Amino acid sequence: STRGPGIFFILPCVDTFSTVDIRTVSFDVPPQEILTRDSVTVAVDAVVYYRVFNPTISVANVENAQESTRLLAQTSLRNVLGTRLLSELLSDRGAVSNHMRECLDETTDHWGIKVEIKDVRLPTILQRIMAAEAEAAREARAKIIVSEGEYKASKALKQAADILGQSPYAIQLRYLQTLSNIAAEQNSTIIFPLPMEFLQILRPSTTAVSLSRPHTNTPTLATSTDKDKDSSELFDPINSSLLRTDLPLVKPADTITTIAPVDSNSLTITSTLNEKLDSRRQRRQKHRLNALQAKTQYSTSTAI
Structure with a gap:
């Protein structure tokens, strides 16, 4: 049976005991080359945290809980990432970590161990690719916003030109307003354009x-x-x-x-x-x- 902390009497030839550490333990999954679903080979590693929540089951159901958890994490990482596309690994690592944790929990729950995946680390080259794709997406969105703004501005200018074209006095008023704005800037040189009447x-x-x-x-x-x-x-x-x-x-x-x-x-x-x-x-x-x-x-x- 499970004993709590304290002093206990154990018969050397009759009783045996095992010490179980119930603190949270972390370990690194070594880098592994994994073939994704779109046939791209990537080297991925991970960080795994686990904690023993039932010491009796962890001793009775598995011989070496720590080593078994480590090997299971490597296998789960390979199996989970092998079903994903490279674009999914680059864009949604959180979903990959959650899926991997669920696969580990299905087995470690019977061992009395709770596993949590903190991070799935991708190679530096893939991280640069991900950053470049994110930057390209931002630039594309910025260009779309600028194009929409120019399109709306051109429509407004066309409407203004149509309205001004219907009244020559409006054009003259606009001309005077422009001269007033130029004079307000206190420029040393003011250029007066040739009026349209002289051109006619x-x-x-x-x-x-x-x-x-x-x-x-x-x-x-x-x-x-x-x-x-x-x-x-x-x-x-x-x-x-x-x-x-x-x-x-x-x-x-x-x-x-x-x-x-x-x-x-x-x-x-x-x-x-x-x-x-x-x-x-x-x-x-x-x-x-x-x-x-x-x-x-x-x-x-x-x-x-």
């Missing part, structure tokens, strides 16, 4: 003069001609040049002169000819006067 003025554009009769849906390009010539000269008020046309002559009386640039920012200026021109020189002078007025109005409206 300097951009080359093609113009045409159309003369149409009242109650006519389709405008007809025409100008005055000499009776002796088939061709005519069409004056361009914007470019200050004469354009040639072969269209028939239209009487200047009761006509409307339309100056229409072809580009998207076209400007239409209309004027009515009130006087009938008798000679070719008078008609040219009238055309030049109208062209000068149109160019002045076009420059004034663009500057505004």
